[in-house]
Amino acid sequence: MTSIDTETKRKLREMGAVALLEALESQDEDLTMGMSFDERLRLVVDEAHSVFNHAKIEGLIRRAGLRYPAADLRQLDKVDERGLDQNVIAQLGTCSFIERGQNVVFQGFTGSGKSYLGCALAKRACQHRIRAHYIRMPDLEEAWAQALDKPMGTTKFLKKYAAFSVLVIDEWLLDHPDESMRSMLLELLERRYDCASTVFCTQYAKKDWHQRLGSGVHADAIMDRIVHNTVWVETGSHNMREHAALNQ
Template sequence: MRYPNADLRCVDMLEQRGLDRGVIAQLGTCQFITRHMNVVFQGFTGSGKSYLGSALAKQACQHRYRAHYIRMPDLEETWTAAKDKPAGREKWLRKYSTFTLLVIDEWLLDPPTDDVRSMLLELLERRYDATSTVFCTQYAKKDWHQRLGGGVHADAIMDRIVHNTLWIETGDVNMREHTAAAAG
């Protein structure tokens, strides 16, 4: 995980962030996982998305769920490498579709290629209504369709995400800057 010591109980609830303590506490119960819901942490650079995603993955593990954290560029890289192995892409899809909780950080940081869009559609189809996915992103939902290239692939990917998702804005406070100022 990006932050192995991340803990939902230690999230800085700085008022300017606009985080709801009740929502964060509810996420800590992992009930969203039993309901096969997704979570989106959306906010500016440094607003704590990766920390929250790491904390949620750690919490899921403590509840004995199989969780995995990966950055979108690394997910794409492992997908590309899988094509050179016998049945590599099918094995890859099986692996990533069966994590009870999959945290994808830096979601849509770079627009995906056609190959990656096809992979995302297949992966999210396999995960839909069976597992939970956390997306950590700088982009608001209104920008996702364009970032996904528009068209039918973008429609289909969005359809498998937006209907059963809890959207949490992490605000515009740079927590790295805030933490450094508090320590100094």
């Protein structure tokens, strides 16, 4: 273990270089005795950088508010039975859709694993050090209602939710949004259009969206900002909640 004097430790902590300090302190002098200064420094920096990255990723995952924080695209059950296209799932896992500003829709019956897939995709984005956030549609509606009652509330609301590189909206169109909510959705999706990715988890097929959005000009405009640049994933009818309960 490398010996470091108290004053040097204090300075490293003061600079916020705790990971570097811990990497220095954990370096085995016997194993590194024959190494040059550059080689030892590289080892220390690599170790500190690894710790820094891990902490950053864990922080992104924690702040994403995932319903299923342990969700993993690489560990999906019954892929064939559910009719999931493994190539599409693997491609989504690269997060290249985010660079292209594409949206994703997970559509299927209740219990078919839409929420899990949405969380897994958001977590994958976090692992790529991309800022993501998960929210249920009813909670988004409640947050919007609260924003309406606060000074500058709507401005702050739109700024917050437009800023996430990946925004997962679960239970999309579970209820019919009112006029205020439709106006908000149009403005939010306009701000996110072509520069951020929105993931929709819904039991409703695309053909039902227009009617659930009120069938008017807001519905036209909202649909126009979603359907043309979106990866559609059918999650099927297999009940994954029942499957999970049987395997407990």
